Amino acid sequence: MQSGAYGSSLAGGAFDCGSFVRQPQTILRFLSWIFSIVVFGTITSEGYTNTTTLKETHCMFNDNDHACGFGVAIGVLGFLACVAFLILDAHFPNISNANERKYIVTADLAFSGFWTFLWFICFCVLANQWSKTNPETVIADAGRAVLTFAFFSIITWALLFYFAYGRYRQGVSEFNQDYTDPAHDHTAPYPYGNNAAPAGYQQSPFSNNQGNPGEYQPPNY
Numbered sequence: 001m002q003s004g005a006y007g008s009s010l011a012g013g014a015f016d017c018g019s020f021v022r023q024p025q026t027i028l029r030f031l032s033w034i035f036s037i038v039v040f041g042t043i044t045s046e047g048y049t050n051t052t053t054l055k056e057t058h059c060m061f062n063d064n065d066h067a068c069g070f071g072v073a074i075g076v077l078g079f080l081a082c083v084a085f086l087i088l089d090a091h092f093p094n095i096s097n098a099n100e101r102k103y104i105v106t107a108d109l110a111f112s113g114f115w116t117f118l119w120f121i122c123f124c125v126l127a128n129q130w131s132k133t134n135p136e137t138v139i140a141d142a143g144r145a146v147l148t149f150a151f152f153s154i155i156t157w158a159l160l161f162y163f164a165y166g167r168y169r170q171g172v173s174e175f176n177q178d179y180t181d182p183a184h185d186h187t188a189p190y191p192y193g194n195n196a197a198p199a200g201y202q203q204s205p206f207s208n209n210q211g212n213p214g215e216y217q218p219p220n221y
Contacts, residue, residue, distance in 0.1 A: 020089070020090060023089070024159075024163055025089060025160065025163050025164075026086070026089060028156050028159050028160050028163070029082045029085060029086050029089070029160065030082075030086075031152075031156045032078060032082050032153060032156040032157060032160065033079060033082035033083070033086075035149045035150075035152050035153045035156065036074075036075040036076070036078040036079040036082065036153065037075070037079060038145060038146075038149040039071055039072075039074070039075040039146055039149050039150055039153065040071065040072045040074075040075030040076050040079070041075075042142050042145050042146050042149075043059075043068050043071050043072050043075070043146060044072060046060070046139050046142040047059060047060045047061070047068050047071075047142060047143075047146065048060065048068065049137070049138050049139070059129075060133065060138040060139065060142065060143055061126055061129035061130055061133055061143065062129040062130070062132040062133045064129050067125050067126055067129045070122060070125060071122055071125075071126055071146065071150070074115075074118050074119060074122045078115055078119070078153065078157075081111060081115065085108060085111075088104055088108075092104060098171070101171065102168075102171060105164060105167045105168050105171060106168065108160070108164040108167075109161065109164040109165055109167075109168050112157055112158075112160040112161035112164050113161045115157045116154060116157040116158045116160075116161055119150060119153045119154045119157055120154050122150055123147065123150040123151050123153075123154060126146060126147055126150060127147055130143055130147060
């Protein structure tokens with residue numbers, strides 16, 4: 001296992017909490033984690049209002065319950081993903097297998113890119129529904145907070161995608177995909193045959209030569 005594989009040091013070192021907390025990926029995951037809590041927490045606590053005399057509540061975003069449900073789902077899943085990837089980031093330096101590191105980095109890359117896209121869709125949907133909502137009938141500050149932190153989530157997840165892509169490229173550059181173990185390379189010519197002696201080889205002076213009359217012969221019993 002080479003040192004620095006996929007953006008991490010050689011496996012087996014002690015976990016450095018201070019260095020881990022200062023990593024850009026860790027800071028961005030903490031921010032994304034907080035933004036997700038703000039989005040789904042605000043929607044669930046203040047995003048449903050009662051605009052009629054009935055006890056039934058509706059989403060504050062133009063009474064569109066699907067918009068609120070979509071925002072809550074994206075926020076909750078993003079929150080869980082941040083926790084999972086934080087655990088993997090902490091355990092990442094202790095993984096000695098290059099393929100396992102590659103799977104984690106690839107999953108981070110794919111999920112970050114996909115979640116950036118979903119946060120963008122979520123922001124567009126909520127902003128569109130908010131533009132059709134009368135601010136006097138809802139808690140305007142809550143709606144603006146949801147839109148603000150949904151927009152910030154796009155930025156943090158896009159940066160996570162950028163750093164994951166950098167780790168993926170770093171891993172590919174360090175591990176040459178065209179490398180072939182010489183022991184398994186059947187295209188390389190061998191200098192000798194199976195029983196052929198190399199050029200300039202002289203016969204051992206202790207070899208069995210029956211034609212030499214002066215050589216000692218064991219007695220026959």
